[in-house]
Amino acid sequence: MNGAAQPLIFYPGAPVRFDRLPRVPVADFRETVIRDVAQGARLAALFGLETPAAEIELVAILAHAERGVLAALTTRPGAVYPALTPDCPQAQGFEREVAEQWGVLPQGHPWLKPLRFHPPFGKRSAVWPPTPAEPSRPGVTDFFQMTGEEIHEVAVGPVHAGIIEPGHFRFQCHGEQVFHLEIALGYQHRGIERALIGGPTKRSIHFMETLAGDTTIGHTTAYAQVLEALGAGAVPSRAQALRAIALELERLANHVGDLGALAGDVGFLPTASFNGRIRGDFLNLTALLCGNRFGRGLIRPGGVAFDLDAARAKELRQRLAQAGRDTRSAVDLLWCTPSVMGRFEQTGTLTPEDCRGLGLVGPVARACGLERDVRYEFPFGVYCFEQIPVSTWTSGDVFARAYVRWLEIQRSLDFILAQLDALPEGPIAGTVGALMPEALVISLTEGWRGEIVHVAVTDAQGRFLRYKVVDPSFHNWMGLALAMRRQPISDFPLCNKSFNLSYCGHDL
Amino acid sequence: MLNILRARIRQGHRTVAYPRGEPILPDRFRGCPHREAGLCKTGCKACAEVCPTDCIRRTGRDGWQLDLGRCLFCGACAQACTAGALTFTREYRMAARTRNALQLDRDSLPPVEALRGAMQNIFGRSLKLRQVSAGGCNACEADINVLGTVVYDLGRFGIQFVASPRHADGLLITGPVTRAMELALKKTWAAVPEPRLVIAVGACAIAGGPYCDHPETLNGAGALVPVDLFVPGCPPHPLTILDGLLRLLGRLKRP
Known part of the structure; x- marks a missing residue:
């Protein structure tokens, strides 16, 4: 490990001058990332950007959760570089992305596809140039x-049977048993990322x-935090509290919906x-x-666009408490119904080792016993002062992913009620100034699916030279593929629902 | 078993009174925008300038037009209007049969015309739809799913979402229609037996939404298939979708 470099250590939400990032030869870059990940760091982001001199630069962001710090370093890999993935599996998606976005070839990547x-x-030509006869x-x-004998292939999608987003699943099966699932x-x-270059714009x-x-x-x-960090914006504490309430309402709506969908997938219709x-009751609280069930228009750089007056806070509290009681009555049925538990337990099991190796995040990781939660590891906003206990379970199966959601539902309900009791007074929006030029900033939030990473690098004018988004689904799709190994193919809908990953969050 | 029955009694009857009773919408709900021409300042373009999808046009000296199909209902225009001429009403009935009918330059939208003749006879009391998400962000999809819950109970109107296009009377499309979904959408449409309907739900499916004019998208479903009903919103409220569907089928007698 002679060539390992010393990355720049910094914090989420604190901008650093981009030229302070150590720029090391590609061999040292590789060794540092592999070493740090082997020692327990997680690759939060690995992305390319095109410098003003039209060179491609790779940036690695490592999350050191135990110290609550981030580490970053960069390299200029040229046209080809030795892939990290063989020694660091959590780089697999990132390196495929780098190859596609910037035309740089990670040599030796075990499954290099767009x-x-x-x-x-950028200006570099594509690794996979499309031909007129075969558009990519x-x-x-x-x-x-x-x-082999009796091996067969099942192809599903992109158009699925339900009202969901498109994706393609290719199963290699022996009878009912799935040997391998590839998700395309x-x-x-x-x-989105292409259009963000040169921003921010009104879109x-x-x-x-x-x-x-x-x-x-x-x-x-996450986006607002990026602009606030680069624009020296101060978010009033009342706005921080309202953001956290909205974030937990989003978690509640989705977790409750997921538990219902899991019940539906095992044919348990009451829940x-x-x-x-x-x-819907939780969406209506947002x-x-x-005014919008999904929170459109609420979060704006500098704060929030809508205040919670006393009468509204009272109504929110009442309706939230009622929805909480309804949830308990509906969800408790799952745990005391043997036919449900029989289908949830030991289905789609992930090991903590695979979880760590692939860098999985969110409830999926917590269901393998990993204490991975941005609200705890890299607290932001109100979570710096008001902690939510991290909910984990250890069995790594569908049951664990369902039960972690139920634990989180209870924590989120308590958290919102506590926030409503102690809502700070004051304004709901601060100002955000001109964006700091030639800087890099990382913003982290814990969405209901897990860690959301936004990275912005600005140019000399303070515009986005690069804006990288890592949705939790980007990591976790591979977890679903692994969870399906040795499972009956008929359990795919159940396993898929227990992850409930985002297609558009991955595809951007 | 007793637990299930106890929970069932506890949860009660939760289907909305609509369409018989009045729909309940949040007080901050942003429905159809309204411009008070008398208050609008000549030559002021503040609303048009802030619109993220450029859906507002000032025409001539005092003319003003808003393309409801492109509108994200973000409210930026109303906020920018210092004269207070532009507001978002709580009008949730916004669906339209043609793209042109969504050009808001008058006081209200023309009502949705019901299907006629054979189409009305075939679909009026039973409509099976296949949903295709083609770049949808899962918000439109979620609020379409909601129509199937006990709250809206879509089945009581004879409307149902089916798993195969071959079992469907039409497609309900969401998303700006990404180039990657072009082939899949065409094939799905071709698999629906004629006569068939197409319903475009959300700003993306109508005109590309925030992704309009991105080379990765086709600016909505209309680029590939003929659309019979447009439902504006980002995402549309479930009631906006339901209202549009019921009017299309001639099932809603109220104004």
């Missing part, structure tokens, strides 16, 4: 295949609100039916706050 099937952002498009690609996404690609915040529509608050808060309705 992620989203689009042309490169999702699904039209090589898939991992098994051969990219159908939802709308060009940028709407990309954030619709980046993963069920995580509007999570992503918009499926009740939770479908209660989920609408009580800002």
Whole structure:
């Protein structure tokens, strides 16, 4: 380990001058990332950008949760560099992305394929140039295949049977048993990161609100924190509290909906039916706050756009308490119904080792016993002062992913009620100044699916030279693929629902 | 078993009174925008300038037009209007049969015309839809799913979402229609037996939403298939979708 470099240590939400990041030879870059990850750090982001001199630069962001700090370093890899993935599996998605976005080839990547099937952002030519006869498009690609007697392949999607987003799943099966699942996404690609370069523009915040529509608050808060950090903005404490209330309401709505959908997937209709309705009750509480069930228009750089007057706070508290009681009555049925537990337990089990190796986040990681939660590891906003206990379970199966959601529902309910009791007085919006030029900032939030990472690098004019978004689904899709190994294919809907990942959050 | 029955009694009857009773909307709900022409300042373009999707146009000296199909209902225009001429009403009935009908330059939108003749006979009392998300962010999808819950109980109107396009009378499309979904959407549409309907739900499916004019998208469903009903919103409130569907089928007698 001679070549390992010393990365720059800093904190989320604190901008650093971009030229302070150590720029090291690619061999040292590799060794440092591999070493730190082996010692317990997590690769929060690995992305490319094009410098004003039209060179491609790779930036690695390592999260050292035990110390609550981030570490960053960069390298200029040229056209080809030795891939990190063989020695650091959590780089697999990032390196496929780098190859596709910037035309840089990570040599030796074990499964190098496009992620989203689009042309490169920069001036470099594509690693996978499309031909007129065969335009590059999702699904039209090589898939991992098994051969042998009675081995068969099942292809599902992009159009699915339910009202959900598009994706393609390719199973290699032996009878009912799944040996391997390959997940091919990219159908939802709308060009968000490409369009963010040169921003912020008046559309940028709407990309954030619709980046993963069920995580509007999570992503918009992360974006607002980026602008506030770069623009020396101070967010009033009342706005911080309202943001946290909205974030927990988002978590409540989605977790309650997921538990209902899990019940539906095992044919237990009472909870499926009740939770479908209660989920709407939580969405309506967000609408009580800002007029929109998904929180569109609520989070704005500097604070929030809507205040919670006393009468509204009282109504919110009453309706929240009622929805909480309804949730308990509906969800408790799951745990005392043997037919439900029989289907949840020991289905789609992930090991903590795989979870760590792939850098999985959110309730998926917590269901493997990992204490991974941005609200605890890298607290932001109100969470710096008001902690929410991290909810974990250890069995790593569908049951654990369901039960962690139930634990979090209870913590979020308590948290919101406590916030409403102690809502700080004062304004709800502060000002955000001109963005700091030639800087890098990282903003983290814990969305209901897990860690949301936003990274901005600004140019000499303070515009986005690069804006990188890492939705928790970006990591966790691979977890679903692993959880399906040795499972009957008929358990796929249940396993899939227990992850409930975002297609558009991945495809951007 | 007793637990289930106890919970069932506790949860009660939760289907909304609508369409018989009045719909309940949040007081901060941003519905159809309204411009008070008398208050609007000549030559002021503040609303048009802040609009993230450029859906507002000032025409001539005092003309003003808002494309409801592109509107994200973010409220930036109303906030920018220092004269207080522009407000968001709580009008949730915004669906339209044609793209042109969404050009808001008059006081209210034309009512949705119901299907006629054979189409009315075939679909009026039973409509099976296949949903295709083509770049939708899962907000439109979520609020379409909501229509199937006990709250809206879509089944009571004879409307149902089905798993196969071959079992469907039409498509309900969300998302700006990404290039990556072009082929899948075309094939799904072709698999629906004729006569068939297409319903575009949300700003993205109508005109691309925040992603309009991105080379990665096709600016909405209309680029690929003929659309019979447009439902504006980002995302549309479930009641806006339901109202549009019921009017299309001629099932709603109230204004």
